[in-house]
Amino acid sequence: MERGLYRLAGAKPLGNSDFVTVALKVPRGVICLISTLAFHEMTTQIPHVVYLAIAANDQAPGLHQPRFVFSAIPRPYAGSSE
Numbered sequence: 001m002e003r004g005l006y007r008l009a010g011a012k013p014l015g016n017s018d019f020v021t022v023a024l025k026v027p028r029g030v031i032c033l034i035s036t037l038a039f040h041e042m043t044t045q046i047p048h049v050v051y052l053a054i055a056a057n058d059q060a061p062g063l064h065q066p067r068f069v070f071s072a073i074p075r076p077y078a079g080s081s082e
Contacts, residue, residue: 018066022050026061029054032071 007014007026014020016039019031033051039045049067054060056072 018050021061021066022052022068026052026054027062028058029061029070 005021009061016049019035019039022031027031030053031039031050031054032053034043034047035051038047049069052061052068052070052071053073055079056074060070061068
């Protein structure tokens with residue numbers, strides 16, 4: 001998959017490996033916008049990046065692959081009370 005992420009050689013291929021990679025690397029992030037619409041088959045657009053929302057005061061993720069665009073959202077809307 002990616003450096004630091006592993007899976008069994010005999011495992012079935014992942015349908016959305018980019019989503020899995022982003023979710024594991026940024027556990028407090030939320031996949032959003034066109035990425036979510038495409039996953040739920042609610043758009044005809046095919047996103048070329050993974051759209052990710054993080055809390056405004058969280059550190060920007062240091063991902064290089066897959067390509068992603070992140071949006072900083074205010075803490076009250078980020079779903080965490082920290």
